[in-house]
Amino acid sequence: MNKEIVIGTRESRLALWQARWVAEQLQSRHPGVNFRLQGMKTHGDNILDVALAKIGDKGLFTKELELALLKGKIDLAVHSMKDLPTELPPGLSIGAICRREYPGDVLISRRGLKLAELPSGARVGTSSLRRTAQLLRFRPDLQISTMRGNLTTRLRKLTEQNLDALVLAYAGVHRLGLAEQITQRIPFDICLPAVGQGAIGVEIRSGDERIQSLIDSLNDRETQAAVTAERALMKELEGGCQVPVGALGRVDGEMITLEGIVASLDGRRAVRDAVTGPVAEASALGRTLARRMLAAGAAEILNAARQEFDLHA
Numbered sequence: 105m106n107k108e109i110v111i112g113t114r115e116s117r118l119a120l121w122q123a124r125w126v127a128e129q130l131q132s133r134h135p136g137v138n139f140r141l142q143g144m145k146t147h148g149d150n151i152l153d154v155a156l157a158k159i160g161d162k163g164l165f166t167k168e169l170e171l172a173l174l175k176g177k178i179d180l181a182v183h184s185m186k187d188l189p190t191e192l193p194p195g196l197s198i199g200a201i202c203r204r205e206y207p208g209d210v211l212i213s214r215r216g217l218k219l220a221e222l223p224s225g226a227r228v229g230t231s232s233l234r235r236t237a238q239l240l241r242f243r244p245d246l247q248i249s250t251m252r253g254n255l256t257t258r259l260r261k262l263t264e265q266n267l268d269a270l271v272l273a274y275a276g277v278h279r280l281g282l283a284e285q286i287t288q289r290i291p292f293d294i295c296l297p298a299v300g301q302g303a304i305g306v307e308i309r310s311g312d313e314r315i316q317s318l319i320d321s322l323n324d325r326e327t328q329a330a331v332t333a334e335r336a337l338m339k340e341l342e343g344g345c346q347v348p349v350g351a352l353g354r355v356d357g358e359m360i361t362l363e364g365i366v367a368s369l370d371g372r373r374a375v376r377d378a379v380t381g382p383v384a385e386a387s388a389l390g391r392t393l394a395r396r397m398l399a400a401g402a403a404e405i406l407n408a409a410r411q412e413f414d415l416h417a
């Protein structure tokens with residue numbers, strides 16, 4: 105039977121771009137199959153009357169899509185790997201991780217200045233603790249302005265709030281066709297990206313072999329290894345989005361190098377370290393690096409960050 109395959113996605117411009125891209129890739133590989141996009145609001149009311157315990161309290165951007173998957177309303181969900189919690193709800197799996205875009209963060213500044221050239225006390229907008237901590241570590245004089253909202257909103261705030269610069273993920277800026285606005289790719293020695301940044305993941309029901317075989321060829325071996333190592337590190341650190349954790353896995357042949365950082369919110373304390381090992385041991389490498397970093401002071405930094413967050417929550 106030629107039943108249509110429903111691809112679930114959030115409805116932000118970036119999410120729709122990513123879901124359409126996945127749909128196009130699948131359509132060209134399987135011309136005989138009908139693929140359809142299904143947009144979903146992430147803050148819908150139906151979240152309130154479903155067993156939340158099953159889903160957990162993370163996954164702000166993914167929960168509703170996961171519920172739709174579990175209920176069979178969609179057959180696969182397209183996510184930014186960065187937004188996907190390290191632990192998935194029972195019954196769901198990552199079926200494929202697509203070839204990663206350049207994973208780093210970029211600076212978009214109003215007068216074309218690089219990070220090192222911004223005037224003392226310059227106001228920089230960012231949405232994450234990870235970026236805040238690493239930016240302050242490099243430039244303690246900066247005034248960081250925390251901003252909410254999707255990419256389009258944040259770009260608007262650059263002018264509206266008269267900021268000097270924004271720091272964003274390259275991948276999002278590029279996918280929305282705004283790469284010409286980029287002033288600088290921020291070097292990885294200054295700022296490590298978020299776990300999974302730049303990679304698009306496809307989530308499916310565990311054991312759904314028909315869907316798994318349809319999406320198999322979307323998986324990129326190197327990206328999968330890198331993101332697997334990063335997610336293992338994050339899980340062992342019990343990071344989550346409320347603590348400043350950065351990570352980057354890079355594959356070279358059969359070897360992978362994983363770098364990680366845990367930094368205090370003010371950037372004054374940081375533990376940064378790296379491991380190298382076989383690609384086949386990506387998860388174990390992530391856990392090893394996490395334990396080493398925890399022992400070297402990351403545990404204290406994380407506890408302090410969590411306490412601070414609880415105070416303000």
Ligand SMILES: NCc1[nH]cc(CCC(=O)O)c1CC(=O)O
Pocket residue numbers: 184185186187231255271272273275276300301302303304
């Ligand atoms: N936090 C939202 C988000 N989720 C994924 C991306 C970028 C795309 C990607 O990482 O694949 C962004 C925008 C940003 O952080 O600037």
